[in-house]
Amino acid sequence: MTAQVLTWALNQLQERRKVVLATVLTTSGSVPGKTGARLAMRADDGQWKGTVGGAGLEHRVLERCRGLLQSAKKPEAELLTYGLNKGAKGYEVTPLDSLCGGRVTIALEVMIPMPHVFIMGGGHCGEAIAGLLDQVAWPYSVHDTREEFSSQQLYPHAAQCITSTVADLMESENENTLKRFSDILLLGHDWAEDQERLLSLLSILNGAGRELDGEQAPRIGVIGSRSKWQSFEQEALSAGIPQDLLDQVICPIGMNIGAESPEEIAVAVVAQILSAHKGVGPDQPTWRQSS
Numbered sequence: 001m002t003a004q005v006l007t008w009a010l011n012q013l014q015e016r017r018k019v020v021l022a023t024v025l026t027t028s029g030s031v032p033g034k035t036g037a038r039l040a041m042r043a044d045d046g047q048w049k050g051t052v053g054g055a056g057l058e059h060r061v062l063e064r065c066r067g068l069l070q071s072a073k074k075p076e077a078e079l080l081t082y083g084l085n086k087g088a089k090g091y092e093v094t095p096l097d098s099l100c101g102g103r104v105t106i107a108l109e110v111m112i113p114m115p116h117v118f119i120m121g122g123g124h125c126g127e128a129i130a131g132l133l134d135q136v137a138w139p140y141s142v143h144d145t146r147e148e149f150s151s152q153q154l155y156p157h158a159a160q161c162i163t164s165t166v167a168d169l170m171e172s173e174n175e176n177t178l179k180r181f182s183d184i185l186l187l188g189h190d191w192a193e194d195q196e197r198l199l200s201l202l203s204i205l206n207g208a209g210r211e212l213d214g215e216q217a218p219r220i221g222v223i224g225s226r227s228k229w230q231s232f233e234q235e236a237l238s239a240g241i242p243q244d245l246l247d248q249v250i251c252p253i254g255m256n257i258g259a260e261s262p263e264e265i266a267v268a269v270v271a272q273i274l275s276a277h278k279g280v281g282p283d284q285p286t287w288r289q290s291s
Contacts, residue, residue: 002038005050009040009111016113016180018043018072018215020065024052025079026105041065052106057082061106072110074279081105114138115214115277116159116180120197121187122149125223128266129185130155136270141181143169145193166193170200175217178204182214183273185253186222194222195232198249202241212248214276221253221269 005021012019024037039050041062046069052061060082068076083103115138119126122144133140134157141160144150150163162169178184184201188194201220210216222229229251236246254268255275275281 001050002036005038005040008049009042012040012042013111013113016116016182018069018113019111020068020072021109021111022052022061022065023107023109024104025107028103039065041069043069053104057104061108064108068108068110072112074110075112076110078108079105080108112277113182115182115273116140117273118143118181118184118218119187120144120185121189121194121223122146122154123187123189124262125265125269126185126187127154128262129187129269130158132266132270136274144188146189149189166196166200170197170204173204175204175207178218181218182277183219183221185269186220191224191228194224195235198222198232199236199239199241202236202245202249203239206241206245212245219273219276220249221272222249222251223253223265224251226252 009019009021019040019042021040022038024035027035034053037050037052039048039052039058039061041048046066048062048065052058061080064080068078081103082105117129117133117138117140119129119140119142122142126142126144126149130140130142139159141162142150142155142158143162143164145163145165147163148154150161152158152161155161178201186194186197188197198220205212205217212219222232232251233246237243250272253272254265255272257264257268257271259265259268
């Protein structure tokens, strides 16, 4: 059962679903679940697999799993100790209405899926970004209208390499399929292709009513200047895309570090995605100051 639960949990992460894993760490006395018993629950619909022993204990664990999936924005872990008797005492013990009389400690771990980046435009910047994504072991896919810039030979570690027109690609995508990506980067060699990509993506996501946050829907980033974005923005507004959705698009992409070369731009872009994924702003200190 443990292997099945872990396999199921990994599959949910690959589908970009947040997962919480509950594991029985220690037990004493009479308890319904033994050490090593596990269950996992996924976000969205709360479906779960496995067991930590059933009965009132499992009900409470499932209840806490749902709460963590709703509140946790980054990886979290906590320990819960239950006394399987309504008269159980101790500041660290949660009593349950049970007659088993035992005691059990359960670890809850919230797991967040890694970013999956869709590189739309496999030129110099796309290749440099892919190289950094390989180093941090994040999955990515690549699209280009030119076969030589979207081949498996050029991107051997890509999850998917797609060569097609923008129209054909977008015909095969919808709100649900786009959720497999955390970030979509528009890096095309032709501004007209990037504009078509942007309008198509926003048209698909417009009816969803969701935030472009990398979880409900992919973040969208566009490489380019302010004048390029202003032109894209006017075209999108004319096509009926609401301003509040356009305001969520990142343009230009990447942290402002003075990047110029494709390699420097890649550093800025991957750092920006990492910052969003970790929920840490670039101005926040990464150390704890002493008092």
